Amino acid sequence: MTYDMKEWLERIDAVIAQGPYSADWDSLSRHETPRWFRDGKLGIFIHWGIYSVPAFANEWYSRCMYIKGDPAYEHHIQTYGPQKVFGYKDFLPMFKAERFDAAAWTALFQEAGARYVVPVAEHHDGFQMYDSALSEWNAVQKGPHRDTFGELQQAFARAGLIGGGSTHRIEHWWFMGHGREFDSDVTDEEQWGDFYWPAHREPADHFDLTPKDAPDELFLNDWMIRTCELIDRYHIRQLYFDWWIQIEAAKPYLQKIAAYYYNRAAEWGEEVMIAYKHDAYAFGTAVVDVERGQFEEVQAFPWQTDTAIAKNSWCYTEGNDFKTPWSLICDLVDVVSKNGSMLLNVGPRADGTIAEEDQAVLKAIGRWLSVNGEAIYGSRPWRAAGEGPTSYSGGFFSDGSDKVYTPADWRFTANHGCIYAICLRPSADGHYRVESLGAGDQAHHGAFCGSIRGVELLGSEQEIRWQRTADALEMDVMNPAGIKSDDAALNPVAFRIQTV
Numbered sequence: 001m002t003y004d005m006k007e008w009l010e011r012i013d014a015v016i017a018q019g020p021y022s023a024d025w026d027s028l029s030r031h032e033t034p035r036w037f038r039d040g041k042l043g044i045f046i047h048w049g050i051y052s053v054p055a056f057a058n059e060w061y062s063r064c065m066y067i068k069g070d071p072a073y074e075h076h077i078q079t080y081g082p083q084k085v086f087g088y089k090d091f092l093p094m095f096k097a098e099r100f101d102a103a104a105w106t107a108l109f110q111e112a113g114a115r116y117v118v119p120v121a122e123h124h125d126g127f128q129m130y131d132s133a134l135s136e137w138n139a140v141q142k143g144p145h146r147d148t149f150g151e152l153q154q155a156f157a158r159a160g161l162i163g164g165g166s167t168h169r170i171e172h173w174w175f176m177g178h179g180r181e182f183d184s185d186v187t188d189e190e191q192w193g194d195f196y197w198p199a200h201r202e203p204a205d206h207f208d209l210t211p212k213d214a215p216d217e218l219f220l221n222d223w224m225i226r227t228c229e230l231i232d233r234y235h236i237r238q239l240y241f242d243w244w245i246q247i248e249a250a251k252p253y254l255q256k257i258a259a260y261y262y263n264r265a266a267e268w269g270e271e272v273m274i275a276y277k278h279d280a281y282a283f284g285t286a287v288v289d290v291e292r293g294q295f296e297e298v299q300a301f302p303w304q305t306d307t308a309i310a311k312n313s314w315c316y317t318e319g320n321d322f323k324t325p326w327s328l329i330c331d332l333v334d335v336v337s338k339n340g341s342m343l344l345n346v347g348p349r350a351d352g353t354i355a356e357e358d359q360a361v362l363k364a365i366g367r368w369l370s371v372n373g374e375a376i377y378g379s380r381p382w383r384a385a386g387e388g389p390t391s392y393s394g395g396f397f398s399d400g401s402d403k404v405y406t407p408a409d410w411r412f413t414a415n416h417g418c419i420y421a422i423c424l425r426p427s428a429d430g431h432y433r434v435e436s437l438g439a440g441d442q443a444h445h446g447a448f449c450g451s452i453r454g455v456e457l458l459g460s461e462q463e464i465r466w467q468r469t470a471d472a473l474e475m476d477v478m479n480p481a482g483i484k485s486d487d488a489a490l491n492p493v494a495f496r497i498q499t500v
Contacts, residue, residue: 298339
C-alpha cells in the first residue's frame with residue numbers, strides 16, 4: 001500500500017507557506033513553550049504495541065529477535081519457532097487488545113495526578129497504533145482492529161487531560177536490518193510500503209551524526225508525512241520525538257515538521273510543543289527532553305524527563321523490575337525544583353490491561369499529590385533547587401538505582417506567593433533544618449532577605465514550632481508519628497513557607 005507522496009509534500013509546503021512560522025531556526029525560535037506544560041508537571045507515557053505480545057526483555061524485541069546470540073533470538077526460536085516461519089509480523093493476530101478500555105486508563109491517569117498523556121503512536125517496529133491512510137500496518141486494519149490511539153485522545157479530551165503522541169519511526173530505517181543477515185521473513189520485504197521496509201544495516205555508532213548509511217529521501221519524506229498525518233488527525237498537543245533524529249540528514253525535515261506543526265496549532269488556536277533529545281533541534285525552538293535522567297542544577301528553561309515505572313523496560317514484560325512510589329515522588333520533586341516536568345511511562349499488557357504493580361505506583365503518586373500538589377502544579381523554581389548531602393550524576397540514563405536521601409535533603413519551589421520546602425526523607429524526630437532560609441548575613445549576595453511569617457505542613461493541621469536563626473530555619477513537627485502517608489518514613493513532606 002502506497003500513497004500519493006507528491007500531493008502530501010505539496011500540502012506540507014502550502015501549510016508552511018501560510019505562516020506564521022517558516023522552516024528555519026530563526027523563525028521557529030519565536031515559538032513559546034505552552035503554559036499547560038509549564039504548569040502540568042506530571043505526564044504519562046504509554047509504550048504499548050506488538051512487542052507487548054511476546055513481553056520478553058523489552059520493547060526492542062522486534063530488533064533483538066533477529067540478532068543471532070541475543071537472548072530474544074533464542075527465546076523466539078524456542079517459544080515460537082524459526083524467524084522464517086514465525087516472524088515479528090506473526091504476532092499481530094495475537095495482539096487483540098480485547099480488554100482495552102480508554103476510559104478506565106484515563107481514570108487511572110487522573111487518579112495518579114497526571115495533567116497530560118503521551119501514548120506511543122508508532123514505535124521503532126513501524127506499526128502505527130492509530131488510524132492511518134498511509135499504510136495498512138496500523139491498529140485499525142490489523143491487530144486490535146480499532147483506533148486505540150484515537151479512543152485514548154477522545155477519552156483524554158473528555159476528562160480535561162492534554163493529549164500528545166510520540167513517534168519513534170526514524171529508527172525504523174535500520175531497526176529490522178539484522179533480519180537480512182540470515183533467512184528470515186524480513187528478507188521477503190523489499191519495497192516501500194512493506195512492514196519491515198527498509199531494514200537497512202544498523203549503524204555501529206547510534207550517535208554518529210553523519211552515518212555512512214543515512215536515510216534516503218524516500219524514507220525521510222515518508223517519515224515527515226507520517227508525522228504530519230498524526231498531527232492533523234489527532235491535534236496532539238505534545239509531539240514527542242525519540243532519539244536518532246539528531247542525524248544531519250534529518251535536520252531539514254525537522255524544521256519543516258516544526259513549522260507545519262506550529263502553523264497548524266496557530267490555525268487551530270492551540271498551544272503545542274515538541275520534545276526532543278540530543279540537541280536535535282536548535283535550542284529554544286522546542287523543549288529539551290532527558291531520557292531516564294535529570295539535570296544537576298536548576299535550569300532557566302522548561303524541560304522534560306521521560307522515565308518509566310519499570311527499571312528494565314518501557315513495555316510490559318513478565319519480568320519487570322518496578323520502582324517504588326517514594327523513589328518516583330522524590331524524582332518528580334527534584335525535576336520540578338529544577339524547572340522540569342516528568343513524563344512517567346507505563347507499559348500495558350497486550351490485552352489492554354495495566355499491571356497491578358503499575359497501578360499501585362500511579363495511585364500512590366496520586367495520593368501524595370492530592371496532599372502536596374500546591375507545591376508542584378503551577379510552581380516555578382526558587383532561587384536554589386535544593387540543599388543537602390546527597391549527590392548524584394545528571395544526564396541520560398542516570399535513574400537506574402534508588403537514591404538514599406536524608407532529612408537534610410531539601411528541594412524548593414515557589415508558588416502562590418510562598419516558598420515550598422520539600423524534605424525528601426522525613427525526620428523521625430520531627431525536627432527539620434533548612435539552611436537556605438537562615439537569616440544569616442542578609443547583605444551577602446544570594447542570601448534570602450525576606451521575612452518569614454508562618455510555616456505550615458501541607459496536609460496537616462499540626463502545630464509547627466519554628467524559629468529563624470542566623471544559620472537556618474528550624475522547624476519542629478510536634479507529632480511526627482501523626483503524619484499520614486503510605487510510608488511516613490520515606491515519602492517526602494512539604495512545608496509552606498509564608499513570606500513577604
